[in-house]
Amino acid sequence: NAGVMQNPRHLVRRRGQEARLRCSPMKGHSHVYWYRQLPEEGLKFMVYLQKENIIDESGMPKERFSAEFPKEGPSILRIQQVVRGDSAAYFCASSYDSNQPQHFGDGTRLSIL
Amino acid sequence: GDSVTQMEGPVTLSEEAFLTINCTYTATGYPSLFWYVQYPGEGLQLLLKATKADDKGSNKGFEATYRKETTSFHLEKGSVQVSDSAVYFCALNYGGATNKLIFGTGTLLAVQP
Numbered sequence: 001n002a003g004v005m006q007n008p009r010h011l012v013r014r015r016g017q018e019a020r021l022r023c024s025p026m027k028g029h030s031h032v033y034w035y036r037q038l039p040e041e042g043l044k045f046m047v048y049l050q051k052e053n054i055i056d057e058s059g060m061p062k063e064r065f066s067a068e069f070p071k072e073g074p075s076i077l078r079i080q081q082v083v084r085g086d087s088a089a090y091f092c093a094s095s096y097d098s099n100q101p102q103h104f105g106d107g108t109r110l111s112i113l
Numbered sequence: 114g115d116s117v118t119q120m121e122g123p124v125t126l127s128e129e130a131f132l133t134i135n136c137t138y139t140a141t142g143y144p145s146l147f148w149y150v151q152y153p154g155e156g157l158q159l160l161l162k163a164t165k166a167d168d169k170g171s172n173k174g175f176e177a178t179y180r181k182e183t184t185s186f187h188l189e190k191g192s193v194q195v196s197d198s199a200v201y202f203c204a205l206n207y208g209g210a211t212n213k214l215i216f217g218t219g220t221l222l223a224v225q226p
Contacts, residue, residue: 033213035214042216042217044216045215056211098209098210099208099209101162102212103159104156106155107155
């Protein structure tokens with residue numbers, strides 16, 4: 001069974017560009033979560049999605065960040081007009097339902113020049 | 114609000130030493146508790162969990178007991194190995210519509226041969 005797949009593993013963007021991070025959940029999982037890990041810090045929840053629906057976006061910055069999980073294809077975390085402070089590791093997790101443990105991908109390390 | 118507090122790292126031990134990593138939580142309800150482990154350059158892996166008071170989670174020689182009276186979930190292992198060197202995260206969640214994980218800041222464990 002393939003685990004949670006994230007790509008790219010590393011992404012470099014210049015200030016003002018857009019970053020698109022992709023996450024394919026484990027087979028059979030329809031719940032996806034995005035977390036951000038800033039240097040020397042723990043993971044912070046960003047958004048929780050279930051196919052085509054945003055369940056909880058309480059951790060998403062109000063501007064420039066958006067997430068989707070379409071009926072077909074991976075979940076996408078999109079950051080518009082990136083700034084240096086967006087540099088972090090972004091982790092995706094998935095679960096079978098809302099009461100099962102979350103399984104994490106290896107993350108996307110975003111660097112802003 | 115809910116939060117998780119972990120002991121500061123790094124924790125440096127010699128091989129075969131006894132390990133304790135302290136974790137305490139503040140919760141408005143009755144969450145499930147987790148320990149995740151992160152090896153360098155990788156995502157988080159679920160190490161163990163406990164869903165209610167007095168439950169003991171265990172895996173790969175690690176164990177932790179859900180203590181409601183002291184709001185704690187300390188991680189222990191009787192004899193650590195070099196391969197246990199990693200960052201350990203304590204976390205809580207409630208499942209359901211509020212299924213986000215709330216993490217502590219992580220504790221780096223370095224085991225020396």
